Amino acid sequence: MNSFNEFLAMGGYSMYVWPAYGIAFVVLLLNIVLPLMQRKQLIRDLALKWKQNKQ
């Protein structure tokens, strides 16, 4: 546990190292999640549009 705390402390630079990794993670995750959501939404919109056109 001690060594894990040491790892988290990053030799006193934890307030720089971890935010850097955190921000990178969030930005990279958004680039995956957003296109997946857009694709789902687009397919839903197209299906709805064609259904209305048929009626």
Place this chain on the structure above:
Amino acid sequence: MSIIPAPLLRFYHRMASPPHFYNFADKILPWLVVIFILLAVSGLYMGLYLAPTDYQQGDSYRIIYIHVPAAWMSLFVYVVMAISGAIGLIWRLKIADVVAISSAPIGASFTLIALVTGSLWGKPMWGTWWVWDARLTSELILLFLYLGIISLYGAIEDKRTGSRAISILALVGVVNIPIIHYSVEWWNTLHQGATVAKMDKPSIHIDMLIPLLLMATAFKFYYGIAMLLVAKVEILKREKNSQWVQKLVEEANE
């Protein structure tokens, strides 16, 4: 034509067709994800845990494992975007246009990450979050180029016209790429010089170099994954009136 092998030519023609490209993306995406996870996990473990502490910078240097790969990718993605934009301009290849515009948000993200992590690294090492030196300023201009390309494309209704416009803008902006790379040599900057990509041997310890190269390769695969996901949406938007998209939508709603 004879200098290009026939299978390669067939592959090229198939890839030029949107439904084939769409299916191809679906097929290779799982593989890219698996390779990316393996590279990223081993790179992070080696970089954050196994690699030794730097004798000058302490553990703050560990930001290098995202900062440098992100900065490399910010240039790499830009070059890919400009080249595919040029291919789209010259040969009117739809897929090249799709790859160009789909690369822009990912390139912008890598640039943003490089700038933010650089700032978080600069504060403890240089004593400042930001300085208007050549490397940082040219990288900031790169971010504006990406954002300009994204908003220009968004502002033009017709996608083909939009693609032509952004390809030209991307090609003009290529001039910034060597400026970023050589800025640390041409100007007297606060940013350190190259330690890996230089003519001489890399001046970085092998235990630090290996995780760096692992992360750089992981980021390449990440780019492949994210770009294909954006490209799939872009293809659906462009081809929404075609039969194969109608079939795909119907199958998705069954």
